[in-house]
Amino acid sequence: MPLFSFEVAKMSKIFDSIAILIKIISKMKVIIINGPNLNLLGKREPEIYGNISFEDYFQSLKNDYKDINLESYQSNVEGELINKLHEVGFSYDAIILNAGGYTHTSVALADAVASIKTMVIEVHISNIFSREEYRHLSLLSKHCKGIICGFGLDSYRLALTFLEEN
Numbered sequence: 001m002p003l004f005s006f007e008v009a010k011m012s013k014i015f016d017s018i019a020i021l022i023k024i025i026s027k028m029k030v031i032i033i034n035g036p037n038l039n040l041l042g043k044r045e046p047e048i049y050g051n052i053s054f055e056d057y058f059q060s061l062k063n064d065y066k067d068i069n070l071e072s073y074q075s076n077v078e079g080e081l082i083n084k085l086h087e088v089g090f091s092y093d094a095i096i097l098n099a100g101g102y103t104h105t106s107v108a109l110a111d112a113v114a115s116i117k118t119m120v121i122e123v124h125i126s127n128i129f130s131r132e133e134y135r136h137l138s139l140l141s142k143h144c145k146g147i148i149c150g151f152g153l154d155s156y157r158l159a160l161t162f163l164e165e166n
Helices: 002-026 054-064 078-088 100-104 107-115 154-165
Strands: 028-034 068-074 094-098 119-124 146-149
Touching: 028 054, 028 078, 028 154, 054 068, 054 154, 068 154, 078 094, 078 107, 094 154, 119 154, 146 154
Parallel strands: 028 068, 028 094, 094 119, 119 146
Antiparallel strands: none
16 A cells, blocks of 8 residues: 555656646747847936836746746847847747837848748837837838837737737
């Protein structure tokens, strides 16, 4: 009898370990990709972009969305953003992309978004439609699942909530 109890306890631990592995493996894998000047959040034009750094905000997102394997990447260089899209665009579940000023100017970035299989959600901290006219055009939007703008840093949170619920 003690041997049987030991075996049951051992099997129970194995099943618990398998359940944990399944939960880890089944987590949605999402990356937030930020473009030029977004490394200056918290310092740059706080009246438009707020006074919280992206690193601090990102940590709060990770705490609030524990069921999502959440990563972030930022570059001021167009080619590096394209390389990152190519790298993750066939293996991640979703990309939240704030391309900054490249949204309005980069055909190459739009082509990169069009060429990948992973769903992309376009995000902007400010309401691009209430700003300068050249910001009203997004070359990316037609290749994205949707666009969220104007809710400050919470634009990222809205994108994650959509992903979590769908």
